[in-house]
Amino acid sequence: MVDFKCFYWLLTCTSLICVCSSQDCIVSVIHKMKQFEEELLDTKVGILRIEKKVLNTIDVAITSLKAELKESIQEQVREAMAEILQGESLxxxxxxxxxxxxxxxxxxxxxxxxxxxxxxxxxxxxxxxxxxxxxxxxxxxxxxxxxxxxxxxxxxxxxxxxxxxxxxxxxxxxxxxxxxxxxxxxxxxxxxxxxxxxxxASSCTPAPVNLTTTSRPPVSTTSVMTPRPEEEKSRILIAPAWSNTQHHFRQLNIHSNSLSVYQYHTMKQVGYVAYIAKTKKLLIGLRIPPKIVSSPLDTSHVTVLREGVDTYGMAVDEDRDIVFIATDQPQKSISRMSTQGKDFTTIIDLSKYGSTPWQITLDTRRKRIYGCNTGTLFTVTYDGQGLATLATGRHMYAVTLDQTAGVLYYSIDKKLMNMTVSNNVSTEVTTLNASPWNMRLYRDTIYFSGWTTNTVGVVDVTYNTVASTLQSISMNGAHTLLLCLIP
The missing domain is CATH 1.10.287 (Helix Hairpins)
Structure with a gap:
């Protein structure tokens, strides 16, 4: 509060007294001074009352804002947990x-x-x-x-x-x-x-894993059937690449080596398909219009994660919640985002390094990315550092990694090669009937799709032999086939 000073008024009154020549004037001036002093006291009391009222209003506003902020934070936390859990229990x-x-x-x-x-x-x-x-x-x-x-x-x-x-x-x-x-x-x-x-010990115990190695039966191509739910174990999803005609995905059931229709998705202009095991979701890259969508496994529901991204290769580091993407649009690069499509960023621009990057694979222990771009097998760290060429050749599209053995598998034209990542020494495994476009490693077996051919080949890397070939998968208009492993 401001303490009012009466010095100015005292001087004024003194002047008035000096000027006044009669006693009546002096009495009148003193009376006016008392009135003025009473008015000052009333004003001071009013100011104190207003100040108290303002302070009470501020306290009420602060309490209300705190309650609203707490409720907003709780709501955001609930939404974040719902988004993370995606309908699944802990x-x-x-x-x-x-x-x-x-x-x-x-x-x-x-x-x-x-x-x-x-x-x-x-x-x-x-x-x-x-x-x-x-x-x-x-x-x-x-x-x-x-x-x-x-x-x-x-x-x-x-x-x-x-x-x-x-x-x-x-x-x-x-x-x-x-x-x-x-x-x-x-x-x-x-x-x-x-x-x-x-x-x-858990009530949700999955079926026990059979560790006995069994011989692979011949691939059935004469009949297309939907397997019983209890038989759906490890499988390879097969999608049409860049087709203008909508096709149902197919699935190669690894346990029975039979082909059936994957009835949940009918799509066209597919560029790539990846799988997130923790959340049991598919990541599908579409070309026209370019975007990345997400779908829970074995459902037809689709959610758009990113617009304007054209990709030919994706790889998932589930422990770090990162999806690495080989992009052709908006530029030829390796980018990354979360598995929910957030925090999209480019880690390295490859526009001056060569053609479009195709399939990529991850060494999650050493935090390195391996990829092909038609004429080069290259590697780079998760943060875009240490770009290096490991091998060169023709028609280099596909790459996959056996992280346990430290062996990288890639293709040069129709030759399947392997490389020990510790010393970058390459050897030829076998010769295939087509240049691989996609490769997926499952246990001791590589499944590959041929470039510009509607075939899927199976290679036993233990004995370096082609075990079988699934011929002429009916997807008219598809340039080639895309493979996605569902282990």
Whole structure:
């Protein structure tokens, strides 16, 4: 509050007194001063009352705003949780995570079995070579002893015996490696048994995983049938690429190796299809108009995530909630977004690096992206750094990674190649009947679609042979086929 000063009025009154010449004037001035003083006191009381009223109004407004803000925050949190859960319970999400971990462990188990077979074959070959060398050395030593008993022959024989001892040491090391792999095998089996036991304790336990490797039956192409729901296990969704005619997706049922109609989607101008295992959703890239849509698995409901994005390749890092996208529009680049379509950003511009980037795959442990752009196999980090060329050739479109084994599979024209990511050394696996456009690795098998052909091929990478080929999938007007693995 402002404290009113009366000094000015006192001076004025004094002046009036001095001017006044009579006593009546003095009395009149004093009376007016008392009236003025009373008015000042009334004014001060009114100001205090107004101030108190204003403070009460401010307190009421602050309390009301706090309540509205709290209610708004609670509503936003509920909306965010509903968007994250997408109609699923937390128990379902935990179960999905456990199943995903079990699948990763199972993949490691199968990779260990492949390595064990490889070591066993190497040991057998080495033992055969050692036995042949041993017999050859003994024959030569026996001949030399008969033909020449000089000291030189004795020294040569002694040197050869030392070499044989080295071979025996190497063989012992290989046998020790086999024992270690066998111990690792037992450890993996024990961990998988514990996982299945933990799943068995839950009321939502999925069906137990059969770890026994069975032979693949011939692919049925004569009849198209819808499998029973209990038979729908691992499968490959097959979509038409860039077709102006709407087609139903197809699905290759891996457990029975049979083809059937995927009745939930009829689409045209499809550029790519990816799958998010945690949320059980499909990501579908459409070309005309360019956009990315999302659909829950085995439903026909579609939600638009991004407009104006034309893609030929997507890869999902589910643990980090990131989708990486090889884009042709709005520019030739690698971009990223969340699995809900948010935070879309370009991590590297590839317009000066070559043609459009096609299929991409992820090494989630090392946080690297691998991709092809017709003439180049390249790699780059998650944040767009360290762009490097790994291989070059013709018609390079498809790439997939066996992360457990550290082996990258890619194509050069009709040749299927593999590369060890630790040293970037490539070898040829086999020759195919078409240049692969999409490749999907499941256990020890690569499924690929041929460029400009409506065929799906199956390659057993354990024995580097083409196991079977699914010919002439009926999708007229499709330039080629797109593959999406539903493990």
């Amino acid at each position: 128990q379902d999400m935990v179960k999905s995570q456990v199943v995903s971990d079990l699948q990763h462990l199972k993949q490691g188990y199968h990779q260990m079995k492949r390595q064990l077979r490889h070591v066993s074959r190497s040991l057998k070959d080495f033992q055969d070579e050692k036995d042949e060398f041993h017999e050859s050395v003994l024959k030569k030593a026996d001949v030399w002893n008969r033909e020449n008993s000089s000291d030189t022959c004795v020294r040569d024989k002694h040197r050869l015996e030392i070499e044989l001892q080295k071979f025996d040491v190497t063989a012992a090391e290989l046998k020790a490696d086999i024992k270690r792999y066998m111990a690792l095998n037992e450890t993996c089996q024990s961990q998988m048994l514990q996982m299945k036991t933990a799943l068995g």
